[in-house]
Amino acid sequence: MQNAYHLGRQPILNRQQELVAYELLFRSSSQRNEAIVPNDFLATLDVIQHAFSTLGASSVLGDKLGFINVSADLLMSDVLELLPPQQVVLEILETVDITPAIIERCLALKKKGFKLALDDIIHLGDAQRAILPHLCFAKLEVMGMSSAQMRRLISELRAYPLQILAEKVDSPEQHQLCMKLGFDLFQGYYFAKPTILSGSKPQPSQMALLRLLGLINSNADNSDIETAFKHSPDLTINLLKLVNSVGASSPKKIDSLSAAITVLGRRQLGRWIHLLVYVQQSGKAINNNPLVQTAAIRGKLMELLALKQKPNNQNFADQAFMVGMFSLIDVFFNAPLQDLLEPLNLSDDVKDALMGKSNLLGNLLTQALLTEDNTPDTNTNPPCDFEALLNAMSWANELG
Known part of the structure; x- marks a missing residue:
């Protein structure tokens, strides 16, 4: 039986507007460029299957990094070890409670070669600060944040060896502000909406x-x-x-x-x-x-x-x-x-x-x-x- 698959892929650019990575996103339809996610765990499993099995990493990512959202359940699962660590950034969702067990798991994944990112940062508490030394990327959701808020967060994040990514950059004015504030990487509709890769695949019984x-x-x-x-x-x-x-x-x-x-x-x-x-x-x-x-x-x-x-x-x-x-x-x-x-x-x-x-x-x-x-x-x-x-x-x- 042939069944449809849909995979969203949004570019991530550096300050020179060069493509350095893609975020891989769950999509349930080729008609609506949005995600209706009933379950974060299953949605990411769907992304993993389509990107690394149905299509193949060489077709989806080429030589670029791939950011993949991970829930707490998936982070603790050994399914992640199926992925090629040299090409995958595990993007820890903002819903994940940063516990000592989560940090220990992140350290184990980091030793295996995975890169880690923290998603949708709008403030820094003690839990977030505890994981920052182990991250390669910090993603700030700039939509709705004032320049003063972003400046304070960037100032604190600069104490850690990571790159700071401006997420949901949707206008030239936002891009110019983020450039001025010193963000390293950029993602949003201003550059490109997610491309939806769709097709059909035979399903195993x-x-x-x-x-x-x-x-x-x-x-x-x-x-x-x-x-x-x-x-x-x-x-x-x-x-x-x-x-x-x-x-x-x-x-x-x-x-x-x-x-x-x-x-x-x-x-x-x-x-x-x-x-x-x-x-x-x-x-x-x-x-x-x-x-x-x-x-x-x-x-x-x-x-x-x-x-x-x-x-x-x-x-x-x-x-x-x-x-x-x-x-x-x-x-x-x-x-x-x-x-x-x-x-x-x-x-x-x-x-x-x-x-x-x-x-x-x-x-x-x-x-x-x-x-x-x-x-x-x-x-x-x-x-x-x-x-x-x-x-x-x-x-x-x-x-x-």
Whole structure:
């Protein structure tokens, strides 16, 4: 089932009006550029999923920082450790009660490499002052504040090693005043309203997610987890995007499910699946979704063909499964194939096969397509393998 997603992204500029970061915002619609947030915790989980899994950090942030609102519950949750710390600023909401436990948690996150910000500051009490030494950013909501109020706050904040951000700068007069008062960073409608990134995504079924959670929690072998992913092509696509988001600095090309699971790690994988359980909406069962079923059949068919061609080469079979499954990715997302493959960090052999180039995997894909169409071709070497197709169809039917 294709479901809409909406993600707000508002620029943050420096004094030279250069783009340095984006704030990532919950949006429930592409029609109204505002947030109706019934639950801060779930709203931010929605943002995390869309930014770092559905779309991928490279597409949403590029090389810029991403500010993400965090409630007290989310701040204490290990879901945050799913995120790439070098690119994320955890923006502590003004509703968070700054307790010793919150400060201790912030110190732990800071040691992991996360940057911290305090949102919507309009005054400084003892609780706020206690956390200021650990922040990288302090955000002042300038709308409704007098220049004298802002001047007093800035004077006190300058005692700490942080950058001061003027939030809700909505006019040239406000911008000029904030420049004069010495703010470091700026955000608001004067520069740009949030851009809403919208699209549609396939949703994994609840049972597939629960099955994966059970495997993770029971410390199952990676091979069992890989098999469960093979049952859900939509989950696998998002897994590779996630691996690329959290491991962008890794030079290793991801060319199989087992490699993706290894790079991400079991603990991170469990957190990601928990996140999907929180935010996903129920989709069609596998046997009622022809796209998912076709992708599963094609992936399994190519795996079987690869094992016949190279019986002792499981890595080649894994690559073949991935080519077969991703051969429908442009149909899943209704977008150009090249754009979709770019953030997945696939190996050159897999990518070339998907782009129609002639290599061993590409030839296997051609053979699989001819076999699906029941089109024997004397030029196909080896010929169409209908026994393998029946085995692949039987395997896919069991998934329902």
